[in-house]
Amino acid sequence: MSTKKSRLRTASVWVWKHSSAGIALMLILLALVIGYSVGKPDATKTPSAVETRDHSSGAAEPQMYTCSMHPSVRLPDPDAKCPICFMDLIPVTEHAGENHPLRLSFSETAAAMSRIETAPVARFFPTAEARLYGKVTYDETSVARLTAYFPGRIDRLFVNYVGVIVAKTDHIAEVYSPDLLASFEELRQAAAASEGSANMSEIVRSATRDTLAASRDKLRLYGLTEAQIAEIESGEFDSDRLTIFAPIGGVVTHLAVREGDYLNTGSPIATVADLSRLWLDLEAYESQLPMLRWGQEVTFTVEAHPGETFSGRISFIEPLVDEWTRTAAVRVAVDNTERRLKPGMFASAVVRPRMTASGAVASDELAGRWLSPMHPSIVKDQPGQCDICGMDLVPAESLGIVGEHHDTSEPLVVPRTAVLFTGKRSVVYVAVDDAETPTYEGREVVLGPRAGDFYIVREGLEEGERVVVNGAFRIDSAMQIAAKPSMMMPGGGASGSVHASHGLASSSESTTSERASVPDAFLFALKPVYAGYLSAQEALASDDLDGFNLASADLNTAVGFVEETGLVGPPLGTWRRAAAKLRGDGSTSDIESARERFEGMSEAVLALQAQFGHKGSETWYVAHCPMAFDNKGADWLQRGEQIRNPYFGSRMFRCGEVRESYKPLNESQHDNHEGHNHE
Numbered sequence: 001m002s003t004k005k006s007r008l009r010t011a012s013v014w015v016w017k018h019s020s021a022g023i024a025l026m027l028i029l030l031a032l033v034i035g036y037s038v039g040k041p042d043a044t045k046t047p048s049a050v051e052t053r054d055h056s057s058g059a060a061e062p063q064m065y066t067c068s069m070h071p072s073v074r075l076p077d078p079d080a081k082c083p084i085c086f087m088d089l090i091p092v093t094e095h096a097g098e099n100h101p102l103r104l105s106f107s108e109t110a111a112a113m114s115r116i117e118t119a120p121v122a123r124f125f126p127t128a129e130a131r132l133y134g135k136v137t138y139d140e141t142s143v144a145r146l147t148a149y150f151p152g153r154i155d156r157l158f159v160n161y162v163g164v165i166v167a168k169t170d171h172i173a174e175v176y177s178p179d180l181l182a183s184f185e186e187l188r189q190a191a192a193a194s195e196g197s198a199n200m201s202e203i204v205r206s207a208t209r210d211t212l213a214a215s216r217d218k219l220r221l222y223g224l225t226e227a228q229i230a231e232i233e234s235g236e237f238d239s240d241r242l243t244i245f246a247p248i249g250g251v252v253t254h255l256a257v258r259e260g261d262y263l264n265t266g267s268p269i270a271t272v273a274d275l276s277r278l279w280l281d282l283e284a285y286e287s288q289l290p291m292l293r294w295g296q297e298v299t300f301t302v303e304a305h306p307g308e309t310f311s312g313r314i315s316f317i318e319p320l321v322d323e324w325t326r327t328a329a330v331r332v333a334v335d336n337t338e339r340r341l342k343p344g345m346f347a348s349a350v351v352r353p354r355m356t357a358s359g360a361v362a363s364d365e366l367a368g369r370w371l372s373p374m375h376p377s378i379v380k381d382q383p384g385q386c387d388i389c390g391m392d393l394v395p396a397e398s399l400g401i402v403g404e405h406h407d408t409s410e411p412l413v414v415p416r417t418a419v420l421f422t423g424k425r426s427v428v429y430v431a432v433d434d435a436e437t438p439t440y441e442g443r444e445v446v447l448g449p450r451a452g453d454f455y456i457v458r459e460g461l462e463e464g465e466r467v468v469v470n471g472a473f474r475i476d477s478a479m480q481i482a483a484k485p486s487m488m489m490p491g492g493g494a495s496g497s498v499h500a501s502h503g504l505a506s507s508s509e510s511t512t513s514e515r516a517s518v519p520d521a522f523l524f525a526l527k528p529v530y531a532g533y534l535s536a537q538e539a540l541a542s543d544d545l546d547g548f549n550l551a552s553a554d555l556n557t558a559v560g561f562v563e564e565t566g567l568v569g570p571p572l573g574t575w576r577r578a579a580a581k582l583r584g585d586g587s588t589s590d591i592e593s594a595r596e597r598f599e600g601m602s603e604a605v606l607a608l609q610a611q612f613g614h615k616g617s618e619t620w621y622v623a624h625c626p627m628a629f630d631n632k633g634a635d636w637l638q639r640g641e642q643i644r645n646p647y648f649g650s651r652m653f654r655c656g657e658v659r660e661s662y663k664p665l666n667e668s669q670h671d672n673h674e675g676h677n678h679e
Contacts, residue, residue, distance in 0.1 A: 126451035134282035152177030540646035
C-alpha cells in the first residue's frame with residue numbers, strides 16, 4: 001500500500017513540472033492580448049488626431065523631443081528613449097531665445113527662483129584699492145640733536161630721562177666751562193673799553209666797538225640768549241655755571257649724557273623730536289606702484305585706536321625696488337597735532353586711486369591747487385608759503401601729480417560679479433531688453449584692470465546694457481545643458497546643434513598644446529613655484545590657515561628666485577603677470593581672505609601651466625567648483641583626480657569636478673634646451 005502511494009506522488013510531481021511552463025506561457029499571452037485591447041487607438045478618433053503627436057506639421061505642436069534630465073538630447077521620435085538615462089522624452093517648448101545660438105530664455109518663475117539680478121554697464125571712475133603695511137616713525141625734518149657748542153662739565157641735568165616733553169627755550173642743563181668764563185670776561189672788558197673810548201680818537205672807538213660786537217657774537221654762537229648776553233655784559237651775571245636751553249620743542253628720544261660728564265665741542269647731549277608731524281613708512285609691491293602718486297591721500301588705521309581712521313599724503317616714493325623683498329619704500333606725511341599717534345605703531349594703510357579708461361590713475365584731485373614741494377601735507381587754494389618750512393608753494397601741475405586731460409576720460413565698467421572667467425576668456429551674460437520673457441545673451445568681453453569691485457571693459461559691451469551680476473553661473477549651467485556656447489564650452493555641447501562659429505571663443509585663443517619654447521632652466525625654476533602653490537591648495541582644503549601662510553611665504557620666495565633670462569615676448573609677459581599675482585602681501589589673518597587670495601594664485605598658476613607646462617613625473621588636474629564665491633565658480637590645480645576643494649574645505653570637501661589634466665613635459669613635448677632647438 002505504501003509503494004502505491006509513493007508511485008502516485010511521483011506521478012503528480014512529474015505532471016506538474018511538465019505542465020507549469022505551459023500554464024505560464026498561456027498567462028503571458030493572455031496579458032498581451034488584454035494590454036493590446038486596452039491600449040489600442042480609439043477608432044472614433046480621426047487619423048489626423050492620432051498622427052498629431054508623431055509628425056504634425058502644425059506650428060503650435062512640438063516637433064523635437066528631449067529628456068528632462070539631459071536637455072542636450074534632441075530627437076524627432078516621440079517614442080524614443082533618452083540614450084543616456086533611458087527615460088521617456090518630453091516635448092521641447094520653444095522660447096524666444098531657443099532659436100538664437102547665444103541666448104537662453106527663462107520663464108518668470110524660473111528667473112525668480114534663480115535669483116537673477118542685473119546691473120547697468122556704466123561710465124565712471126572706478127576706485128581701485130592698494131593695501132599697504134608699515135609703521136609710524138619720526139618726521140626726520142622735525143628732529144634736532146642738541147650738542148655742546150663749547151667744552152665743559154655738566155653739573156646739573158634737568159632733562160634726565162627719555163620721553164620727557166620739553167618746550168622751546170626750556171632749560172636742559174647747567175654747565176661749567178672755563179673757556180666760557182673766559183669769554184664772559186672778554187665781553188666785560190670789551191664793554192668797559194667801549195665805554196671809556198668816548199674821549200679817544202675815532203679809530204680807537206671803532207676798534208673797541210668791533211671788539212665788543214665780536215665778543216657778543218662769540219657768545220651768541222655758543223648758544224646763549226640775548227638776555228643772557230646782556231646780563232653778562234652788564235655784570236649782573238655772577239655765576240660760574242651757565243644754563244642751556246632747548247632750541248625746539250618736542251619729546252626727548254635719546255639721552256647721551258649724565259650729570260658729571262665732561263663734554264667736548266660737538267659732543268651730543270640729547271635728541272628732541274617734534275611729534276606734531278610724523279611719517280608713516282610703508283612697503284609697496286611692484287604691482288602696487290603704478291597706483292601710487294606723490295601727493296596722493298592715504299588712509300590708515302592703528303590698533304591703538306580701533307575704528308578710527310587717520311590720513312596723510314604720500315611725500316616720497318623710493319625710485320628703486322629692493323631685489324630681495326621686491327618692494328619699494330613709500331613715505332606718508334601725517335599731521336599729529338592731537339598727539340594721538342606714537343612712533344613705532346604698526347599701521348594698515350589703504351590707497352584708493354581712481355582709474356581711467358587706459359588703466360592709469362586719475363590724479364586730478366589736486367588740479368589748480370598749490371603745494372609745498374617739501375611738505376605735501378600743505379595744500380592751499382592759492383599761492384603762499386609753506387606753514388612748516390616757509391618755502392614758496394608751487395602749482396600741483398608742476399610736480400607731475402596731475403594727469404593729462406586726455407587721460408581723464410571715464411571708462412566703461414561692469415561689476416566684478418558679472419564676469420565669469422575660464423583662465424583665458426571672460427564671459428558676461430547680457431539681458432535682452434525686447435524679449436517677452438527673461439532672456440539672456442552670452443557675450444565674450446575684453447577686460448582691462450580690476451578696480452575694486454569693478455572691471456574696466458575694453459571691448460564687448462556698450463553703455464546702458466544690463467549685465468547679470470547674480471545668477472550668471474546658473475544661466476551658464478543652463479546654456480551648457482542646452483548644448484549652447486557657454487563659459488566652459490565655447491563651441492556648444494556635444495549634440496552639435498550649435499555650430500562652433502557661433503561660439504564665445506576668440507579665434508586668437510591658444511590651446512594648451514601650444515607650449516612656449518623657453519629654456520629648461522626656467523622650467524626647473526618653476527618647480528618650487530608649483531610646489532608652493534600645491535601646498536597652499538592642500539592647506540586650504542584642510543582648513544589649515546597657518547599652513548597656507550607658510551606655503552604662501554615659500555611661494556613668494558620661490559617666485560623671487562625665478563630668473564627671466566631667455567624669456568621674451570608673450571612668455572615674458574605671461575610670467576610677469578603671473579608673478580605679480582603669486583607674490584603675497586604677508587600673512588593672512590582669516591581663512592576666507594586666504595581663499596580669496598588663492599583664487600588669484602590659481603589664475604596665475606593655470607596660466608603658467610597652459611603656457612609652459614611642468615617638469616616631473618606627476619599628472620596634475622584642473623578642478624572646478626561651481627559654488628565658490630556666491631556661485632561665481634572658481635578653478636584650481638591639484639594633485640590626483642579626487643576632488644579636494646580649497647574654497648570650502650571640510651564644509652564641501654568633495655564639491656567640484658575635474659575638467660582638465662596636465663601631463664608632465666617630456667623630451668618630445670619640449671626639446672628646446674637653453675634656447676637651442678635640437679632636431
